[in-house]
Amino acid sequence: MxxxxxxxxxxxxxxxxxxxxxxxxxxxxxxxxxxxxxxxxxxxxxxxxxxxxxxxxxxxxxxxxxxxxxxxxxxxxxxxxxxxxxxxxxxxxxxxxxxxxxxxxxxDFEFVAFIPASASPFRTDDWASLQDRTVAFVSGWKIFERHVTRSRETVRASSIASLFEILKQNRAETVLLERWQGLQAARAAPVAVQVLEPPLARAxxxxxxxxxxxxxxxxxxxxxxxxxxxxxxxxxxxxxxxxxxxxxxxx
Structure with a gap:
């Protein structure tokens, strides 16, 4: 070979x-x-x-x-x-x-939801689980732009770093990102978070x-x-x- x-x-x-x-x-x-x-x-x-x-x-x-x-x-x-x-x-x-x-x-990317560590977790079996929630994600991420259509409010972040600042400032209840980048960005923010399961999507x-x-x-x-x-x-x-x-x- x-x-x-x-x-x-x-x-x-x-x-x-x-x-x-x-x-x-x-x-x-x-x-x-x-x-x-x-x-x-x-x-x-x-x-x-x-x-x-x-x-x-x-x-x-x-x-x-x-x-x-x-x-x-x-x-x-x-x-x-x-x-x-x-x-x-x-x-x-x-x-x-x-x-x-x-x-x-x-x-493989796993696209997951992050919420504050103090918040009550919920299952993210599908995109409908985000209904009636304030959701933030990075502008230009096509998978979220296509599927996040039923949230109460959508906040577009300019970068991954600013995404977790939005969560720290309580401007969103949930942020969406690929798992590994989200974990690192949350540590850098810093903000205490938990990752909801299962992933919303894999690719x-x-x-x-x-x-x-x-x-x-x-x-x-x-x-x-x-x-x-x-x-x-x-x-x-x-x-x-x-x-x-x-x-x-x-x-």
């Missing part, structure tokens, strides 16, 4: 040279709208930063990773301003026709490339699978996400 993915990577490099994009093969720009512990860390040690950077390293490409607002990241990659989006759910290629998905998932996450880099899809799939097979993926997970695992954060 090791020789197999190396062969595919070499073939992809030749394809890039033959299609006139060889000058971009050594270094690409990646964007994201994520927060620690997944990305956006000062030293680049976020889980997805490390996973995606390692996958590209294995096919001979260096990444320059930067954070931009959620909608801007999609537009930048679709228009070719940047080369790839670090992590998105499937389906964005329908709305952004110049995006190409790498069909090997990088992780597999993928790398998206601008279509001019479509030849990189097969070697990236091979590299990600190799990382999972040789234990690299699991080691990065242990070092970045497991220390942050907690359902309740008290201050």
């Amino acid at each position: 090791n020789h197999g993915w190396r062969y595919v990577a070499a073939l992809a490099a030749l394809l890039l040279l033959n299609t006139g994009h060889g000058e971009t093969a050594g270094r690409l720009t990646a964007v994201h709208a994520l927060a620690p512990p997944l990305a956006g860390t000062a030293d680049g040690s976020g889980f997805l930063e490390r996973v995606v950077r390692e996958a590209f390293r294995r096919i001979g490409i260096r990444l320059e990773i930067s954070a931009v607002p959620a909608e801007r990241a999609l537009i930048n990659v679709d228009s070719g301003v940047d080369d790839l989006d670090l992590s998105r759910a499937s389906g964005f290629e329908a709305q952004y026709p110049h995006l190409v998905r790498v069909p090997e998932k990088t992780m 597999e996450m993928f790398i998206y490339l601008n279509q001019r880099h479509a030849a990189l899809v097969p070697p990236l799939v091979a590299a990600l699978r190799q990382m999972k097979a040789d234990g690299t993926y699991q080691r990065i997970l242990r070092e970045t996400l497991l220390p942050a695992a907690s359902r309740k954060i008290d201050r």
Whole structure:
């Protein structure tokens, strides 16, 4: 298997040279709208930063990773301003026709509700459980924009950090976010929260490339699978996400 993915990577490099994009093969720009512990860390040690950077390293490409607002990241990659989006759910290629998905998932996102630690918990079996509640989420997060339609009031936050300030100031009863980023942001706020179960939704996450880099899809799939097979993926997970695992954060 090791020789197999190396062969595919070499073939992809030749394809890039033959299609006139060889000058971009050594270094690409990646964007994201994520927060620690997944990305956006000062030293680049976020889980997805490390996973995606390692996958590209294995096919001979260096990444320059930067954070931009959620909608801007999609537009930048679709228009070719940047080369790839670090992590998105499937389906964005329908709305952004110049995006190409790498069909090997990088992780699963669990979209959950956070409430103050002192509040009475309730089950979040479906989106209807948010009915008649004041709910906050980050503007540009499509899953919440599509599904949060029956809350008493919706508050749009400009960033993940400001989302938990809204909760601290009692401007919302419930905030919605991906689990890992929410746990870290609550600690940083700081605000005492609890995570409601079960998750409102789960989604597999993928790398998206601008279509001019479509030849990189097969070697990236091979590299990600190799990382999972040789234990690299699991080691990065242990070092970045497991220390942050907690359902309740008290201050």
